[in-house]
Amino acid sequence: MPAKQAKGEYIETDTGNKVSRKSIIVGSQNIILGGKTIIQAECTVRGDLRRTIPSSSSSSSNSANVAIAIGRYCFLSRSSILRPPCKILKGQFSYYPMKIGDHVFVGEGSVVEAAAVGNRVTIGKNCVIGKFSIIKDCVRIEDGTVIAPNTVIPTFSLVRGRPGLVVEELAETAPEKLDLKQLYRMI
């Protein structure tokens, strides 16, 4: 069990997010936190890497500015990095927004460049979640996994290896097992 953090280590927001003072949050105006999300020390969240070419879908200018949207009850462990994915499309370089669902755990030292991570996804330590990959709901990614760019991982998958492949199907109880409410209460 983690030791109770020293008082003042986290800045708590109105919606119950706890962000470590030692984390590196860049471009916070482009980051949305859903509430009750924990960001530990030395995490890097790159909200500054915003889309530079206009979106084809005519969405409101407000949501167009969002670089990273994170849901509720997420947990970004120490030294993990969230960086929106980038590519050159029709000769134009741009970053693209990253969306992270609820109950997403990112392990220590992992780098996430996915386009979308669903609800109840647990990513182990030292993983790389490649550019534009899409991780669906109820997925467990084991420590040290490297998911290749553009990969789609369907629901109820256990992913392992380099490159990360689906090695097993998760049991029906996965939604309960991947719930992070308890974890939030412990911090």
Place this chain on the structure above:
Amino acid sequence: MELDSIGVNNTTSHNVRYDPDFDPSSDDDDSPPFDPRNPRSAFSLFPLENLLYCEDCHQIRCPRCVLEEIVSYYCPSCLFEVPSSTVKTEGNRCTRNCFQCPICFASISVVSNSDQVTAPTGPYSLTCSYCHWSSKEIGLEFDKPANLTAQFAKQLKAAAAENPKPKYAEFSTYEENFARLKSHYTSQGIGAAGSGTGGLGVGRGATDDYGTSPGTLSRLMGLYTGGGHVGKRNVSGLSARGVGRDANGKKTELTEMEDVEIVGDEKDIIDRLIQVEFDETTTQAQNLCQSRQPKFKSQLRPIATLLRTKRSKRCRACRHILVKPEPKVQSTRFRIKLVAMNYIPAINISRLDPTTSYHSLPPLSTHQFLLTVTNPLFDPISVSLSTPQKTPGKYPSIVTILCPEFEVGANTDAWDEVLKEDSSGEKKSRRGRGDRDRSDGTVWDSGRNWSTVVIEERDEEDEKVVQVPIFVRIEYEAEVGMDSGDVGDVPGGDGRKEKKEHAYWCVLYLGKIGRMHANYKYLLPRRGVIHA
């Protein structure tokens, strides 16, 4: 602090495994304790989250005692549902644009090979963004970035037409190969069943999904067990040895071998093996994923993505449905989900002394652990735990549960817990902190629906994983006709109570004695791979 131990990675739940197939009625005190070291045990122990529960049989059901039925097929890459009729005609692989890298198995995507940056044009190829393999390497390029499977099949057909010699037949299509095999078997008198080939299929088996009938099957088996010509084998994987069942002997065999011969003679392969670098040959994993088991990397083709399924599960004994998923591909909801977690208590192990490491417990000493039983039922339960005094095996540990019989409170409304937590700010335990004693026969700690007891283990030998079999018996009184596991359990039955009981073996992995690498959990038995 390592976050692992919070339970995010479920280290603890994997340390306790249950044997659901134990029959409590056959239990008598003479029966030997469950031996986790028995080779059979690896197949009968499951973590609690993998077990289901049949309300009609009042039994835990493991993956081995359920029947599965496919609800829907889908491609794990493009997430499109595939109707079962399409699966029957087109096969169990994605027919859109989904392929896997033949070298590293990552999913590969289509990229433009043109120099035109602003408006990409053809040709396109499939490229692996993990290992950078490209279909260009095997001369496979596409005109359009869509409908790849059809374009691929067309190119294969063209290649096969150009070089009709069997040597190049490795570039033929699955359908052609199937047609070839079909005609071979038809000539053998084992016609494809279901199409009414004379007199072969007797009974309903003749028209089943797989086109087999008892008649065809037995003839096929006869084919494969009849002859003994093991030596001659062709690369197609179809052995011609069985043909020897024909009393005509060798002559028939040779002519028929020519009919089904697909890849050229072995001398070519050997000559080429001498010339190429080791790196240009395929690994076994690469080889097995291809239809022709090619020896060289240059012969590997992109692998069309295998479909996955959603399945419902039935009790093997009474056929009642235990799990029924929502058929929609991306849904994680279930219409029916009877999981054992809601019926039988969870057992968790933690260290009494948090400074010790599970991976290197000091040898030749006594270790104490906390065993917590959490009750999912809406009725209080009495638990009795028994364990053999010495764990099975050559180097036994002496195990003592300090309080083997105790009560666990009911799993009352979750709101109660929330309210309690708000007032105390801490998971409510009945015992005050600090006044715990370790005397025998008392519960170490308890809360609303959980109780913790101390379990002691003393080892007599170095370097081993400590596995303790525990026989768990729980008893409770529930209202007649009500199963506590139902979420929609409403008061207002006729109030009569009946006594219920569950008994089963489970195995605790307490840790590893002596020094070893930290990944001991990967040495523990795992369940096999499930795939469509």
